[in-house]
Amino acid sequence: MKKVAVYPGSFDPITNGHIDILKRALNIFDEVIVLIAYNNAKSGCFSPTERKEMIEEAIEELGIKGAVVDITDGLTVKYALEHNATHLIRGLRAVTDFEYEFKLNAGNKFVEKTIDSVFFMTDNDYEFISSSSVIELHNGGVDVSPLVPKSVLKRLK
Numbered sequence: 822m823k824k825v826a827v828y829p830g831s832f833d834p835i836t837n838g839h840i841d842i843l844k845r846a847l848n849i850f851d852e853v854i855v856l857i858a859y860n861n862a863k864s865g866c867f868s869p870t871e872r873k874e875m876i877e878e879a880i881e882e883l884g885i886k887g888a889v890v891d892i893t894d895g896l897t898v899k900y901a902l903e904h905n906a907t908h909l910i911r912g913l914r915a916v917t918d919f920e921y922e923f924k925l926n927a928g929n930k931f932v933e934k935t936i937d938s939v940f941f942m943t944d945n946d947y948e949f950i951s952s953s954s955v956i957e958l959h960n961g962g963v964d965v966s967p968l969v970p971k972s973v974l975k976r977l978k
């Protein structure tokens with residue numbers, strides 16, 4: 822049976838840190854659904870549709886096989902169940918990520934015990950990269966081309 826995982830996040834926008842986690846998840850799972858979890862109350866920098874386009878272009882450009890992209894404004898675990906996924910993928914950078922992920926995992930388990938989470942430790946090259954830091958650096962005039970895929974760079978400009 823095909824092993825499917827969901828990689829949920831804001832991806833506002835996707836960074837090379839996210840891409841690294843996605844590629845590593847695809848070493849374990851046959852299919853990874855990159856799920857833009859969209860909360861209407863938080864407007865964000867890019868619209869969910871723009872985020873989806875940037876991810877799809879990056880997947881295409883980098884030749885990543887087995888990844889699909891979707892958007893939800895609902896609960897991630899419910900989405901995972903409905904799409905026959907068994908696991909959620911998350912990434913960990915600093916200790917602060919751990920605290921947040923620990924609570925998120927407990928909440929997810931409360932909703933649905935059968936969906937488990939798999940955590941990937943950040944690659945040293947990407948440990949300082951977040952979507953918000955990329956935007957801040959770009960707005961401050963820094964060249965962020967080593968930090969994001971070309972599809973994102975194009976839209977930032």
Ligand code: ADP
Binds near residue numbers: 912949
């Ligand atoms: P969220 O708002 O759900 O945290 P993000 O898009 O910021 O969404 O991140 C999605 C997931 O990817 C989170 O688990 C986050 O810790 C992880 N992640 C983000 N950037 C990196 C990175 N540079 N290295 C490893 N994991 C990362």
